[in-house]
Amino acid sequence: MLRELRQDRRLTIEELAEASGVSGRAIGDMERGRSRRPHRGTVTALAQGLELDEPAHARLLAAARAARPGPQRPEAVKVSPHTLPRGVRDFVGRQGELAELRALAREAAEDEEGRDAPAPPAAVVHGPPGSGKTTLAVRLAEGLASSCPDGAFLVDMRGLDERPLPADQVLSGLLGSWGVPDAELAGLGAEELLARYRELSARLRAVLVLDNAGSEDQIRPLLPREGRLLVVVTSRRTLAGLEGVRRVELGALTRQESAALLRAVVGTGRVDAEPAAANVVTELCGHLPLALRVAANWAATRTSWSLRRLADRLADEDRRLDALSAGDLRVNSAFALSYSRLAPEAARMFRLLSLVPGGDFGVPPAAVLAGVSLAEAEDLLEELLEAGLLMTARQDRYRLHDLLRLYAASRHRAEDAAAGSLAARSRLRHWLLDTAVLAGRWYEPDYGMPPADPGRLVALDDREQAARWIRIEDDSWLAAFRETAEEGEHTRVAEVAEAMHWFSDHWVSWGHWVEVYERAAAAGAALGDAGLEATHRNYLAWAYWACARRHDEAVDAALCALRLAEGAGDTLQQAWAHAYLGWLRDALDDLPPAADHYRRAMRLFTAADDVNGYLQVSCGVIRLMRATGRPQEAVETYHGIVETLADPRHRDRIPPNVRDFTTLSAVYSVSFVHLDRGDWQEAADALRGIRGQFDACGWHKQASKVHLHLAHALTHLGERAEAAAEYRAVLWLEGLVPAEVREDARAGLAALSGGRPAPPPRFTL
Known part of the structure; x- marks a missing residue:
């Protein structure tokens, strides 16, 4: 469409670039289909350059909007939450700093090839807010792509x-x-987590940017001891307590670099035509990259303005508006100029974005805050992005620079009524928590897919979409949850925590489950509801041990839950308390008390008619019966699980994920009983049935033992070729499984190759 419109008006790309202020390269990329996501401001500038009437302008804008992925679709994409954000195309200056950092990266590569170095080099890029620290780090990482095959x-x-x-x-x-x-x-405990990080980071050829660091304590554990991982830290502080790092300071740009940034954004012709005015603009922006980019982006979409007019406007705004400073650099003039020229709807959106909790955000929260449709919200965000008042983040999300967030908050306080502010904040908080409940309940046995709702702003059509939303919006919904707890909305707190219970097993490594269930237990106590408090004390017992390895506190929480449940006559929560106590005693090999708790739990689950809890405890009983020398009882428990799963009365009561996990866990546990007794055929049949399932889940330790023990069983059955393949499958998991498992696999494979008897196996869970 753009090409046709340009050719109809007999314009070259260069002539349209001159008329619109949009670079010729950007126009060419759009016409060739290389750039499919022009911002609203760019489209408006092109429409002005083409002298389009309103209907034609609207059609061009609609085409640009249609070419952008809709805000709901990214939920289906699975990417790292630490993906490098998109860098700026018109990066200028900082050549000395980039050269120093690139030399540091070369040192890392050379050290790996034979030089004696105590640790890979690392850098701290420090400077005032708005000086371009993050932009520089991203630029460096993009430039190192060819030498860092493991990514950035x-x-x-x-x-x-x-x-x-x-x-x-x-x-x-x-x-x-x-x-x-x-x-x-x-x-993994804290020390094991750090050891695993050091093990993996030593094998990576990659760049890691630790952006916006606040203290040495945050960074020190993340500096690798060996390998080629280049760590670049950005901070407003020098982080003087870090040893062995290269420090690169960013100050204001030079006059020449500031002019180059103006040329890159506004256009060479306009800047060179008014060098004196361009110099005034850069001086008024304090040569600060963020302020310069805001002002330059504003000018780039107003081709009819001279730079002298821009300079006069900057000076005027600086006199009239409150100052916002970064150290000794005054930047409010640039912010105020762009803000004052926004359309009213975009200006309101900018102010409201100061209420967004957490770091980055997508289109739906912005739509909720402003009370507009997704399409309207996206257009407003793109307008703010074009004006330089918003930044891009991972996965087509947005973020406000710290200074711009402060400025937006100051304008919000000055221009918006307190009642409207409270209403917008409440609207966002309730939407975040409503969506969190719907997403979490995807994993609840009694809920699953939420009812259809054409007005829902995010796609929650399957568990993967639900999990993705919970993970990507965790900063925001957790902040809303905290605010709700502090406001004393106890019923709401318990509802959100309950909805997350079954999902939490799928994200055990998240660092906030203890806080969630401590707040929920406190909410139950505040409501005077012993059964509700018992429920969340049980969940807290799980979180203390599974997530934080705080065993004593986990036991105390479960005992408290048991007392509360007994007092309230709550059979189900008594069952769960015994289940957790059995699990916690089992973890310390305190087997007789564990067996007693498990037996009580099974009786109580049966009385409460809770089949899912019964199945979970039954899998633990198999392991316990084997450990206490009662193999026949272990096998009988396994058959009881199989019969329960097959019972048609439970067909719709057991969710697919619970059914699959129970089957996998039960078969895995009973296979050890068969192996102990030398029932090689039964062991082989069981292990063949679950081969590959742990691999698919990423549970490498269990996966390796399935392969290893199947190989042992097959060796005894004389199926040597298949046994050798299973031993090799263990060795292919090098670096992902315990060393003793790999040693057993090598010994077994060597015995097969030499025609010797297999070494005595170690059948451990």
Whole structure:
């Protein structure tokens, strides 16, 4: 459409670029289909350059909007939460700093090839807000793509937040991005988590940007000890306590760099035609990259303005509006100029975005805040992006720079009524929690898919979409949850926590389940509801042990839940309390008390007619019966599980994920009983039935033992070729499984090759 409109008016690309202020390269990319996502401001500038009437302008804008992915579709895409954001195309200056950082990257590569270095090099890029630290780091990472085949990653450390990101949460998130499954992360204590990080980071040729760091404590554990992982830290502070890092300071741009940035955004012809006015613009922006880009983006879409007029307007705004400063650099003039020229709807959106909790955000929360449709919200966000008042983030999401968030908040306080502000904040909070409940209940046995709702702003059509929303919006819904708890809305707190219970097993490595269930238990106590408090004390027992490895506190929580449930006559929560106590005693090999708790739990689950709880405990009983030397009881328990799963009365009461996991866990546990007794055929049949299922879940330790023990059974059955293949399958998991498992596989394979008897196996869970 753009090409046809240009040719109809007999314009060359260069002539349209001159008339519109949009670069010729950008126009060419759009016409060739290389750029399919022009921003609204760009389209408006092109329409002005083409002298389109309103209907034609609207058609061009509609075509641009249709070419952009809709805000609901990204839910289906599975990518790392630490993907590098899109860099700016018109990056200028900072050549000395880039050269220094690239030299550091070359040192990392050379050290790997034989030089003696104590640790891979790392850099701290520091400077005032708005000086372009993140932009520089992203530019560096993009330029190193060819020498970093394992990719580039960015973590927002949130150093200025009230709750900066703790190092252990960063470790867990990065390991997840590098392929370590959540189930494995859940079993790692703090020291093991750090060891796993160091093991994997030593093998990566990649760039890791730790953005917006607040303190040395955040960063120190994340600096690798060996390998080729280049770590680049950005911070407003120098982080002087970090040893062995290269420090690169960013100040204001030079006069020449500032002019180059103006040329890149506004156009060379306009800047060179008014060098004196261009110099005034850069001086008024304090040569600060963020302020310059805001002003330049504003000018780029107003081709009829001279730079002198822009300079006069900047000076006027600086006199009239409150100052917003970054150190000794005054930047409010640039912000105020772009803000004052926004359409009223876009200006209102900008102010409301200061209410968004967390870091980045998508289109739906913005639509909820402003009370507009998704399409309208996206257009307004793109207008803010074009004006330089908004930044892009991962996965087509947006974020406000810290200074711009402060400026938006100041305008919100000055221009919006308190009642309207409270209403918008409440609207967003309720939407976040409503969506969290719907997404979490996808995993609840009694709920599943939410009812159809054409007005729903996000797609929740399957478990994957639900999980993706929970994960990607965790900052926002958790902030809403905290605010709800602090407001004393106890019933709502318990509802959200309950909805997340079954999902939590799928994201054990998230660092906030203890907080969620501590707040929910406190809500139950505040309501005076002993049964509700018992429920969340039970969940808290799980969170203390599964997520934080705080065993004593987990036991105390489960005992408290048991007392509360007994007092309330709540059979089901008594059952769960015994189940958790059995699990916790089992974890310490305190087997007689564990067996007693499990037996009580099974009786109580039967009395409460809760088949899902009964099945979970039954799988633990198989393991316990084997450990206490009662193999026949273990096998009988297994057959009881099979019969329960096959019972038609339970067909719709057991969710598919619970059914699949129960089957996998039960077969895996009973296979060890067969192996102990030398029932090789039964063991082989069982293990063949679950071969590959742990692999698919990313549970490498269990997967390796399935392969290893199947190989042992097959060796005894004389099926040597298949046994050898299973031993090799263990060795292919190098680096992902315990060393003793790999040693057993090598010994078994060597015995097969040499025609010797297989070595005595170690059948351990």
